[in-house]
Amino acid sequence: MSDDTFTPALGRLAPTRFYDAVVALTREQRWRSLTALYVSPRPDDVIVDVGCGTGSLARLLADVEPRARIIGVDPDPEILERARPKAPTVSFVQGRGDALTDLVGEASAVVSSLVLHQCPVPMKRSILASMAAVLRPGGRLVIADYGRQRTGLMRLAFRTVQLADGKEDTQPNADGALPGLMAEAGFIGVREADVVPTVTGSISVYVARR
Numbered sequence: 001m002s003d004d005t006f007t008p009a010l011g012r013l014a015p016t017r018f019y020d021a022v023v024a025l026t027r028e029q030r031w032r033s034l035t036a037l038y039v040s041p042r043p044d045d046v047i048v049d050v051g052c053g054t055g056s057l058a059r060l061l062a063d064v065e066p067r068a069r070i071i072g073v074d075p076d077p078e079i080l081e082r083a084r085p086k087a088p089t090v091s092f093v094q095g096r097g098d099a100l101t102d103l104v105g106e107a108s109a110v111v112s113s114l115v116l117h118q119c120p121v122p123m124k125r126s127i128l129a130s131m132a133a134v135l136r137p138g139g140r141l142v143i144a145d146y147g148r149q150r151t152g153l154m155r156l157a158f159r160t161v162q163l164a165d166g167k168e169d170t171q172p173n174a175d176g177a178l179p180g181l182m183a184e185a186g187f188i189g190v191r192e193a194d195v196v197p198t199v200t201g202s203i204s205v206y207v208a209r210r
Contacts, residue, residue, distance in 0.1 A: 036057070046109075047068055070087075098129075099130065101130065139210040143207075146161060158200065
């Protein structure tokens with residue numbers, strides 16, 4: 001699959017330049033803070049943020065532990081141009097989440113937010129396999145993304161995401177497929193650690209280890 005086939009950050013909803021403003025509507029501060037909590041950055045950690053977007057989570061992780069090395073990976077050169085000034089201590093690399101072994105070395109933790117729901121199931125599997133390949137034994141995986149939409153209200157809210165990113169790719173997330181896909185990729189201790197209801201559906205924080 002070529003690099004020009006990735007889904008832009010906001011899908012069909014809006015141009016990339018509006019990404020931060022739109023994501024702010026999803027209780028971003030809450031779920032990003034939870035994600036950083038579960039990553040628990042430590043000195044000398046190498047943490048890879050897959051699909052880093054404009055760098056908000058990467059910057060937060062760098063702020064939490066300045067001695068950790070944070071690497072942001074994203075296939076979109078436009079969004080990386082927005083990320084670099086926001087998080088100057090983060091190393092940003094253009095590339096795809098299913099090719100991490102070609103882009104980064106061994107990592108102590110891998111994190112990803114609002115990426116997998118945009119991907120077809122085969123690509124979800126490929127990205128998760130790539131994450132497992134770069135993680136050290138015992139390494140931490142934390143994923144914040146749309147998960148099982150458990151109530152009628154959340155399913156209705158999630159239709160906005162499906163309008164932007166397409167139902168075929170997003171529905172597996174809404175049906176709760178991610179934990180099974182994570183376990184299938186070889187991760188252990190997979191669990192849904194938190195759920196944050198938002199105006200665009202509920203965002204789950206999943207944790208696991210290599």
